[in-house]
Amino acid sequence: MQRTFIMVKPDGVKRGLIGEIVKRFEQKGFVLLNAELMTIDQSKAEYHYEEHKAKPFFGELVDFITSSPVFAMVWEGENIIDVSRTMIGKTSPTEAQPGTIRGDFAFKKEENVIHGSDSLESAEREIANFFDPLQLRSSDQMF
Ligand code: CMP
Numbered sequence: 001m002q003r004t005f006i007m008v009k010p011d012g013v014k015r016g017l018i019g020e021i022v023k024r025f026e027q028k029g030f031v032l033l034n035a036e037l038m039t040i041d042q043s044k045a046e047y048h049y050e051e052h053k054a055k056p057f058f059g060e061l062v063d064f065i066t067s068s069p070v071f072a073m074v075w076e077g078e079n080i081i082d083v084s085r086t087m088i089g090k091t092s093p094t095e096a097q098p099g100t101i102r103g104d105f106a107f108k109k110e111e112n113v114i115h116g117s118d119s120l121e122s123a124e125r126e127i128a129n130f131f132d133p134l135q136l137r138s139s140d141q142m143f
Pocket of ligand 1 (some may be wrong): 052057060109110111112114116
């Protein structure tokens with residue numbers, strides 16, 4: 001079973017999209033292991049977006065993600081990394097298909113409502129950046 005890190009970005013929180021996004025993941029059959037409304041500090045944000053450090057928009061990206069609270073979540077499910085990326089849709093709203101979260105709700109590339117890990121390695125790294133491993137719901141508490 002895979003785990004992934006999903007985050008409603010500041011624009012999504014401000015627009016009241018937390019419930020809609022949680023609903024889509026629950027209806028898909030995924031299991032929520034932990035969630036927290038949090039304001040990300042500079043160092044956690046820089047670590048989270050480390051792969052974009054050399055990009056010209058890195059500063060704006062960090063400023064945006066630290067600007068107001070995000071809703072950070074850990075979800076579990078079969079093939080959740082790939083399935084959640086499909087549910088989220090492409091980065092650019094001009095390419096994100098209707099029916100995907102970004103296709104239905106995002107209109108700017110820089111503020112595109114939601115983040116989802118793109119690989120198993122990223123998921124482990126991102127979960128550990130934001131959550132204590134002992135604070136994740138375990139399977140014996142699920143059924
Ligand atoms: P995401 O894929 O979640 O993580 C990296 C983010 O960088 C991406 O979403 C976009 O929101 C953002 N991004 C991509 N391209 C640009 C850009 N040209 N300017 C600002 N932000 C960008």
